[in-house]
Amino acid sequence: MKRKLTLKSIAKELGVSISTVSKALRDSPEISEETREKIKAFAKLYNYKPNNIALSLKNRKTNTIGVIIPQIVHHFFTTVIYGIEQEARENNYNVIICLSNNAFDKEVLNMELLANGSTDGFILSVSKETMMKEDYHHLNEVIDQGMPVVMFDRVVEGIQCDRVLIDDKAGAKKGVTHMIRSGCRKIGIITSEDYVSVGRLRTEGYLDALDDFGIKADDKLILKLDNIDDLSDKSKKRIEDFITNNDLDGVFTVNELFAVHASRVINALGKKIPDDISLVCFTDGQLSEHAVPSLTAVSQHGEEMGRKAASILINKLESPEDEEEEYSTTYIDTSLVERESTKEVTRR
Amino acid sequence: MKRKLTLKSIAKELGVSISTVSKALRDSPEISEETREKIKAFAKLYNYKPNNIALSLKNRKTNTIGVIIPQIVHHFFTTVIYGIEQEARENNYNVIICLSNNAFDKEVLNMELLANGSTDGFILSVSKETMMKEDYHHLNEVIDQGMPVVMFDRVVEGIQCDRVLIDDKAGAKKGVTHMIRSGCRKIGIITSEDYVSVGRLRTEGYLDALDDFGIKADDKLILKLDNIDDLSDKSKKRIEDFITNNDLDGVFTVNELFAVHASRVINALGKKIPDDISLVCFTDGQLSEHAVPSLTAVSQHGEEMGRKAASILINKLESPEDEEEEYSTTYIDTSLVERESTKEVTRR
DNA sequence: TTAAGCGACTAAATCGATTAAGTTCTCTTA
């Protein structure tokens, strides 16, 4: 096992001082051509690479972005991470990912941990529990220490930070409008409780679309489930009842899982998709693409979101500190991917 | 913006030396009860937390695990990461995740980057390109520097490291055996080229199962596709031809995507699953669960794999260095999840 | 009376890098 090279060991080996080595490697004109070449050749030969930790300490800059997300076994979040990773890499930043598992305590712990020198800034999507508690002291604390924060997807108000959002409302509206245009008149929505911001916004988009076409909203056609991230048996049951007891000709869901289950239920009732009931879901992932019938979906472009969030953060990190603080909110456009679960829109 | 507290600033504030503060906070008996209490109270009040970077430098230990995977938008890898995260957290380790995007150069770059002080050890699944090139100098280099490495899932031979593997061969055998027991006799396999270790092993398991029941293998019934991670149009076409041109009564696939497409093709041919053709795939994910018909699958327990890999690595990191080096290979058992795509096995 | 012992601290080295502030020489020039 060979020990890693350090400036010290190189200096000793070549009989010069540490600072000479450092300067030579950074091409300082203070060091003679001859010495410089000798040191650089030696460093190259033994593959010297400066120690990141020492550099971080010295520069008070880690070139690392901390990402905190509620869960990682989740297609959308992974696409966002992928985008963050790309943008970070291109700008010479590292990425540390921590999971909150949707728990407030873990979110706080992770932030504190990373804030103690490990990262220069944060990109996060707040956990469900944090949203319910409305306790954001951990966010304010890191911001107070001068670390920039960018929130994405699941954001909260009243924090001094940038935000990157899927245009959930417009996306949902787009999906529901498509159904209306294709002939649906009694459209139900399977969404989440309002404290989950994305659920609330998608519900609003749904209502907006109905309103635009003069269709009256009906509370009975709005099903709000507890958990937007997975499909419990209880949720399955509620979806079954919802579809069975309402004579719908269209269903919009805020995620793929709800849609897939709705599809099953509709099938079991002997109804045809899309002839009897159209189905559109928010989120375009593997399930929408490969389900039978494949599902028309509102695609969220998570990768673009991640890139944008990272680029905003890096920008903050690289700009002089005394600059006027301004916080932006960026919306990432959605697009509608038409598949087999909706009828075609006949244009006039 | 308030600056982070340091030992120095506390010392100044309280009119004592830095080392007194350090010792007081670590409950050293060298410091008088009175002073200790005063310092601890102050630190608590202003929420002092030692700087991780400084600690890492001083201790030459980062308490961070570097994870390098080919891609993150991939259900199986995320389950593994989830397992790694859990185990790491429980043992006070951080996790840095880097993506190689299946590219050799990025894998090398990431390793070099993380090896320069950022992590104490690595958990990795090698990229496809690395496997093809058979160039492992980057692995040997970090191992040479005394950093332990644990490879998982996509591993290579001849490296001094621990390995955690899904028992791919046994898993595939389990799946194929189930099909045979349920009555299938002409079973095809859709797999990957042999340089992808998991593909090769699953093919071997398939052959083993046939052999056990005295069924002769037929090269024509083995379809090897280029890419095991996604489904290109070319792959789709080859699957279509494969199923159309062979009169199969069972299909085993090495991943979900191949199976889902096979299912479509079988449907399009007017054949019934499982009555005419049974279908089993390796990997139990969202698609298997929610496809129609739902797919019988060999479940890989990625989370357990991640936990195991992390636990092995942490163990190495915490054990005295001079210990005899021994490298283990751990197999994570698979289990068969029976669903709608196979017939029941009638037991004698 | 005095050296040893002890309690309670402080000084300084260290981790690995960067860099401002010296230190030597040698060469130039008034």
Next chain:
DNA sequence: TAAGAGAACTTAATCGATTTAGTCGCTTAA
């Protein structure tokens, strides 16, 4: 010929923490 400039280095401070090796005053025992 002596001061000043400049080339080529070295010393030392710094980042924030830990830890070993002092220091200093006071008590105690021979």
